[in-house]
Amino acid sequence: MSDITVIGLGAMGSALAATLIKHGLKVTVWNRSADKAAALIERGAQQAKSIQDAITASPVILVSVLDYPAARHILEQATQVLSGHTLINLTNGTPDQARTMADWVTAQGADYVDGAVMVTPELVGGTAAFLFYSGNELAFRQHERTLALLGNPVYIGNNVALAAIYDLALLASMFGMFGGYLHAAALLRSENISVTEVAPMIMSLLKAMIELYPDIAEQVDTGAQPTPSSNNAMMAVALKNIIDGSREQGVLDELMVPVWSLFERGTRQGLGAQDIAALVPLLARDASLAPSTHTPSMEPA
Ligand SMILES: NC(=O)c1ccc[n+]([C@@H]2O[C@H](COP(=O)([O-])OP(=O)(O)OC[C@H]3O[C@@H](n4cnc5c(N)ncnc54)[C@H](OP(=O)(O)O)[C@@H]3O)[C@@H](O)[C@H]2O)c1
Numbered sequence: 001m002s003d004i005t006v007i008g009l010g011a012m013g014s015a016l017a018a019t020l021i022k023h024g025l026k027v028t029v030w031n032r033s034a035d036k037a038a039a040l041i042e043r044g045a046q047q048a049k050s051i052q053d054a055i056t057a058s059p060v061i062l063v064s065v066l067d068y069p070a071a072r073h074i075l076e077q078a079t080q081v082l083s084g085h086t087l088i089n090l091t092n093g094t095p096d097q098a099r100t101m102a103d104w105v106t107a108q109g110a111d112y113v114d115g116a117v118m119v120t121p122e123l124v125g126g127t128a129a130f131l132f133y134s135g136n137e138l139a140f141r142q143h144e145r146t147l148a149l150l151g152n153p154v155y156i157g158n159n160v161a162l163a164a165i166y167d168l169a170l171l172a173s174m175f176g177m178f179g180g181y182l183h184a185a186a187l188l189r190s191e192n193i194s195v196t197e198v199a200p201m202i203m204s205l206l207k208a209m210i211e212l213y214p215d216i217a218e219q220v221d222t223g224a225q226p227t228p229s230s231n232n233a234m235m236a237v238a239l240k241n242i243i244d245g246s247r248e249q250g251v252l253d254e255l256m257v258p259v260w261s262l263f264e265r266g267t268r269q270g271l272g273a274q275d276i277a278a279l280v281p282l283l284a285r286d287a288s289l290a291p292s293t294h295t296p297s298m299e300p301a
Contacts, residue, residue: 002028002046004146005058007074008065008091009036015121016064016090016150021045022125023149030054032074051078060086060143064117068097072104083109086139088147090115090131094168095161102135102160111139114160116167119151130154134162177206183246183255190249219277232279233272236263 002025006017009031020027021043029037030048037047048054055061055078063071071091075082087105089098089112098114105112113135123129129151133140140147140155147153156162184202185195218224239260243253266272266279 002026002058003060004028005030005048005054005061007031007051007054007061007063008071009033009040010064010066011121012090012117012124013062013064014040015124016062016117017045018043019125019150020146025146025149028054028057051075052081054078055081055085058085060088060146062088062090064090067091068093068101072101075105079108086111086113086136086143088113088115088133088139088143090117092116092167092171093164095164098134098161098164111136112160113140113143114163116163117151118167118170124150126151132156132163132166134158134164135160179255183242183251186251187242187246187249190246190251216275216277219275220280225274225278228273228275230275231273232263232276233267235276236260236267236272239263 004020004025005028006013006020007030009017009029013029013031014036017027017029017040021040026046027040027044028046028048029040030051030053031037034047037045041047046057048057051074063074065071065074068089068091071089075087082105087110089101093101102112102114113133115134116132117124117129118131119126119129130153131147131151132154133147134156135158137155137158140153144153144155156166181202184198188195188198219226239256242256243260246253246256262279262282266274266282269282271278271282
């Protein structure tokens with residue numbers, strides 16, 4: 001009998017398993033491609049011969065595979081042995097996928113906790129690591145000390161969809177930042193400028209902008225509308241200049257047009273003199289300020 005089973009030995013599952021082994025836990029592992037277990041077996045992991053053996057080996061099962069369809073496909077081959085186990089699914093997915101998985105796993109007689117790893121594999125188990133959890137609180141508390149070995153375990157609530165919503169919100173912030181950085185790099189390279197040279201200046205600007213996040217959050221949450229130092233109408237013009245300037249330099253505008261579109265729409269709808277927090281309701285499908293059907297022109301003015 002093992003302490004814990006890890007299903008999925010990609011970059012993340014392997015890091016989770018290795019961290020648990022490092023802390024002295026008996027770990028059983030299973031992966032679709034069995035050869036990926038080799039390095040973990042060398043460190044002391046037990047390799048399950050089948051997914052059924054992987055489940056029966058431990059009271060608690062961690063799942064970290066590419067997506068929910070893969071996780072469901074794997075688990076459906078072990079329905080007869082799931083009952084009585086706790087399944088903690090750290091696979092990235094949507095709120096609805098988490099709800100559906102919770103219903104299905106619970107119907108098999110197992111406890112279900114949904115989760116999300118908020119660091120890259122090499123940081124798992126380190127001080128920067130944190131993971132979100134939601135769903136069955138009793139099951140989470142029973143295994144909290146083990147989960148703490150992977151990174152700070154942040155339990156959000158009984159609503160099983162919460163971990164996925166938090167996960168996607170944080171990833172949206174990250175990918176938005178990466179998108180801007182990739183566009184900046186392409187624009188710089190269009191004039192043969194070293195991105196390496198400019199990167200510290202970009203970082204300096206972003207660090208200053210990050211400091212605005214708590215104020216923006218408060219404005220979104222409370223609806224407060226302080227007089228902005230940077231108003232939306234001004235920023236819509238600057239964003240259009242990024243688009244036009246990029247086109248002049250032969251750089252595609254696919255990443256920046258959606259951002260400009262939001263600022264431009266907000267300005268047309270009377271939010272030009274306000275701060276960026278005022279634009280958030282425009283992103284809600286059923287907000288009172290419904291998104292316009294206006295399609296921004298893709299042609300240079
Ligand atoms: N890597 C990161 O930085 C990071 C950070 C946070 C969260 N995550 C999340 O962690 C999860 C795993 O990511 P990863 O980085 O480990 O990805 P990965 O290295 O690409 O590994 C994917 C894993 O999913 C398995 N898989 C894919 N399709 C499958 C299928 N149809 N049936 C069975 N198994 C299947 C793969 O099995 P095979 O080996 O057989 O292909 C492998 O174990 C994802 O949900 C990801 O979003 C990753």
